[in-house]
Amino acid sequence: MRERLGIKRRRYALAVDARKCINCKACVVACKAENDVPLGRFRNRINEESGGAFPRLRASFEPEQCHHCASPSCVRVCPTGASYQRSDGLVLVEGDDCIGCGYCIIACPYDARFFNEQTRIVEKCTMCAHRVDAGKPPACVETCPTRVRVFGDLADSGSEVRHLLDSRRSHVKQPETGNGPHIHYLD
Amino acid sequence: MSAPVSRRALLRGAAGAAAAVALAPHLGCARFLKRRGEVPVESREVPTACELCPNKCAVLAVVEGGRIRKLNPNPLSPKSRGMLCARGNAAVRSVYDPDRVKQPLIRAGARGEGKWRPVSWDEAFDFAAGKLKAIKGQHGPEAVLWSSTEGFQEEFFSNLGLAYGSPNLVRHPTLCLASVNLAYSMTFGTVPSFDLLNADYVIMSGANRFESIITPDTMDLVESTMNRKAKLVYLDPRFTVTASKADEWFPVRPGGDMAFILALLHVIIGEDRVDREFVAAHCHGFDELRAHVQQYTPKWAAAETEIPAADIVRIAREFADAAPRALYYAGRRSSWYVNDFQMRRAQAILNAVVGSWDREGGVVPNSKIGLGELLYMPWDEPTAPRIDELDARFPLAAKGDGVFLQARENVLAGTPYPVKGWMVYKQDPMNALPDRGRTQKMIEGMDFVGVIDTQMSDTAWFADVILPESTYLERLDPLHGLPGIWPVVVMRQQVIKPIHDTRANLEIVQGLAKRLGLGDYFDYTIEQWVAEQAKELPVDNPLAHLQKHGVFAAPGAPFYGTTRKPDHRFLTRSGKIELYSERLAEAGHDPLPTYVAPTPPPADSFRVLLGRKATHTHAGTTNNAWLHELTPTNDLWINPVPAAALGIAHGDVVEVASKVGKVRLPARVTEEIRPDCVFMLHGFGKKSRQLRLAYNNGASDADVLETAWDRVSGNAAFHETFVTVRKVGEAPHA
Numbered sequence: 001m002r003e004r005l006g007i008k009r010r011r012y013a014l015a016v017d018a019r020k021c022i023n024c025k026a027c028v029v030a031c032k033a034e035n036d037v038p039l040g041r042f043r044n045r046i047n048e049e050s051g052g053a054f055p056r057l058r059a060s061f062e063p064e065q066c067h068h069c070a071s072p073s074c075v076r077v078c079p080t081g082a083s084y085q086r087s088d089g090l091v092l093v094e095g096d097d098c099i100g101c102g103y104c105i106i107a108c109p110y111d112a113r114f115f116n117e118q119t120r121i122v123e124k125c126t127m128c129a130h131r132v133d134a135g136k137p138p139a140c141v142e143t144c145p146t147r148v149r150v151f152g153d154l155a156d157s158g159s160e161v162r163h164l165l166d167s168r169r170s171h172v173k174q175p176e177t178g179n180g181p182h183i184h185y186l187d
Numbered sequence: 188m189s190a191p192v193s194r195r196a197l198l199r200g201a202a203g204a205a206a207a208v209a210l211a212p213h214l215g216c217a218r219f220l221k222r223r224g225e226v227p228v229e230s231r232e233v234p235t236a237c238e239l240c241p242n243k244c245a246v247l248a249v250v251e252g253g254r255i256r257k258l259n260p261n262p263l264s265p266k267s268r269g270m271l272c273a274r275g276n277a278a279v280r281s282v283y284d285p286d287r288v289k290q291p292l293i294r295a296g297a298r299g300e301g302k303w304r305p306v307s308w309d310e311a312f313d314f315a316a317g318k319l320k321a322i323k324g325q326h327g328p329e330a331v332l333w334s335s336t337e338g339f340q341e342e343f344f345s346n347l348g349l350a351y352g353s354p355n356l357v358r359h360p361t362l363c364l365a366s367v368n369l370a371y372s373m374t375f376g377t378v379p380s381f382d383l384l385n386a387d388y389v390i391m392s393g394a395n396r397f398e399s400i401i402t403p404d405t406m407d408l409v410e411s412t413m414n415r416k417a418k419l420v421y422l423d424p425r426f427t428v429t430a431s432k433a434d435e436w437f438p439v440r441p442g443g444d445m446a447f448i449l450a451l452l453h454v455i456i457g458e459d460r461v462d463r464e465f466v467a468a469h470c471h472g473f474d475e476l477r478a479h480v481q482q483y484t485p486k487w488a489a490a491e492t493e494i495p496a497a498d499i500v501r502i503a504r505e506f507a508d509a510a511p512r513a514l515y516y517a518g519r520r521s522s523w524y525v526n527d528f529q530m531r532r533a534q535a536i537l538n539a540v541v542g543s544w545d546r547e548g549g550v551v552p553n554s555k556i557g558l559g560e561l562l563y564m565p566w567d568e569p570t571a572p573r574i575d576e577l578d579a580r581f582p583l584a585a586k587g588d589g590v591f592l593q594a595r596e597n598v599l600a601g602t603p604y605p606v607k608g609w610m611v612y613k614q615d616p617m618n619a620l621p622d623r624g625r626t627q628k629m630i631e632g633m634d635f636v637g638v639i640d641t642q643m644s645d646t647a648w649f650a651d652v653i654l655p656e657s658t659y660l661e662r663l664d665p666l667h668g669l670p671g672i673w674p675v676v677v678m679r680q681q682v683i684k685p686i687h688d689t690r691a692n693l694e695i696v697q698g699l700a701k702r703l704g705l706g707d708y709f710d711y712t713i714e715q716w717v718a719e720q721a722k723e724l725p726v727d728n729p730l731a732h733l734q735k736h737g738v739f740a741a742p743g744a745p746f747y748g749t750t751r752k753p754d755h756r757f758l759t760r761s762g763k764i765e766l767y768s769e770r771l772a773e774a775g776h777d778p779l780p781t782y783v784a785p786t787p788p789p790a791d792s793f794r795v796l797l798g799r800k801a802t803h804t805h806a807g808t809t810n811n812a813w814l815h816e817l818t819p820t821n822d823l824w825i826n827p828v829p830a831a832a833l834g835i836a837h838g839d840v841v842e843v844a845s846k847v848g849k850v851r852l853p854a855r856v857t858e859e860i861r862p863d864c865v866f867m868l869h870g871f872g873k874k875s876r877q878l879r880l881a882y883n884n885g886a887s888d889a890d891v892l893e894t895a896w897d898r899v900s901g902n903a904a905f906h907e908t909f910v911t912v913r914k915v916g917e918a919p920h921a
Contacts, residue, residue: 017413019413019432020409020413022397022398022405022409022428022432022801023398023428023801024272024273024397024398024400024801024802025273025801025802025817026270026271026272026273026275026276026801028273028817029273029274029276029277029813029814029817030271030276032276032813033256033257033258033276033277033279033813034257039812039813039816040816050431050859052858053858054426054438054826054858054859054860054861054862055426055436055438057426057430057431057436057858057859058431059426059428059431059859060431061428139257139259142259142260142269143259143260143270143271143272143276144270145268145270145272145400145402145405145406145409146270146405146406146409146410146413147406
């Protein structure tokens, strides 16, 4: 319908300013609460990197979750179509269709998926699609004390995420996979 | 969307049929029954205020079918700025924690044995009141110590102690920020906030703001340093997250912070970079200060701090150039050394002479929103002298808060009189106080120990009766005004009814008061209390406003400069900012901050450092499953150089021993700490077996920390302990 009216398709994405990340894990717990993620499993994480020798040390933190790729390898390998992509770019798993084969877990270059032992289906970040559809930001975006993540529609020229990507340098992780990931890390 | 029969639907049907035939639960029949389009349960959103730490952030609790499903940040509070941290998000788990104390308990075995008799509230009240009456009859009301940590319902507990007749209320500040508060009060006559949002240059000692989250400071510091390129200079013997984000990090020699500050003053005053006009108009004792800091040259300070003299000179110049948008940040941080007050005073004085006081981006006196007060029947003030001999030993300290460690030592010594009962509210002295052995000894000497808490803390574990308080999401609390540059009033309203047989503190206090013959002093309800408080707010239907929004923020924007007018009188003796303090001199203390080098660790010993991580609050959250899985245990940070000399590899089990105790925990061999220090995270090594995730997990720093306190404020000094470290076991993988 939107296309027919000449409205561009939405393309949801995340811009991440990792310099502002203080590794407080608010996003990790918010995700857990919002999505009933079982203990010991996570839909998002903060990668830590540190090095150097005393007293010349460095440490950096980088939030990561499903990259909601443009050409998602997880969707390609799914034998049942449980993994699918919405027209707005969000990559989701239809639980009822998932047989738990785990191909997608292996196919994901970002280690974003896991098998939920309780529900017997594969889970991952949904970008809180249920919240987004209700006009609310994903839980990890909303709760962040330092506003590391900016969520929005790349097709909307007025969105903050579009503005950030247009005005600042950014990179994606492992572009060579051809997956076209949509977490854009600001440089 | 039209729905023709698709390949997906066919497969779904096939999988479902297979599951139904097999009736195999592991294939998930339950989810087969769960279809899209099922009727959602009743859902509502209740604004409230978080209690997982002292920040009181605004929360929107989502309740579905009577159960709290999620806590979201409430964007309306200018203090929490629309965020909720890991702990705030995890509060749901604390409510539904299977380890909670679910009804009143009376001890049935020996203290600490863990045998309890579940009882009714009536029986628990009768028992506790009977004990309290007996102690009063035998030793007088001063023989009961009432200790507590800040909280919205703390006032009721303190009032019960006072109405009972005991002068011995000891509160948390002398385990926390009493030295900071007193230093700023003695200098400016008030405790200010630090305008990190608008500052251009920030110097910070140890207040690890990116791991020890304080709202709005943590968020503001990220905003100013990352988005505006404000400069952050950070001193800490440990490479913290804050150190990693700072423009310059100096692994200062422990205790050298004051030498650094005095040398900054030396340069700034010596090079005449002070705000002369402001100093002349508002400061008292500048000439004395100028003469005093002449001795503190950067070269001298370089030896004390291990920060190069050239850097000290440069930082002093940069700081003065950036003023008034420059501040030496105090913030919340426990005290470290026996002269902690004087170190904080030096910071306050530095902030004063560069003219950052009450300026945008500087050090700003707090604004406050007034609340109404419910009038209740007053009691006779307790007449006995305090157990901690506050008036004689700490004449400048805050009267209502007491001095915790002095109180404990005097109780143990039985001077000036015996104390035989201990009531504890929302506090875990077994972990909060250094030298746990002595705290335990104090408990053993008591005829009665009663604990009001939401969980079986280590102190509760050794108590005689536990009166379980409802968690913050199950109570209506008094309103709370949060002073600040942008002040706010928050309301903590009940989100769900208590899920166990627990009560709010006021109800517990009333139950005890009734049986102690003090019921008339507590003859009101929490609803009446809140209604009276709300009346004063400058908004239509204030109570309804708070119930709907959870927050009332001061209208308009922050303002600056009211205390810089020529006729402004500061709440100090001279009416000015006291660089030199006659009151300190009269009390026998240095009227100007005078450096005394801390004792260096003896050979083969290390100084124990205290610190925080964003995933835990003190010792209160280590049993929360969601926080536990992020930070499941603690370990001993030790630099690779001494570790190699001691034959310690990463992961080896080490014994850490001080004069007062020893603990065992794994070693974390890391470059991120000075070679002369070790560090372990607080809150682990619990003794309470009813904290199943935290029990006997890691080590408690309270076991090894020695008793020491700041001379002026009485604030526990947590960095005065030296330990030896030796390997006692191999790393599990080795």
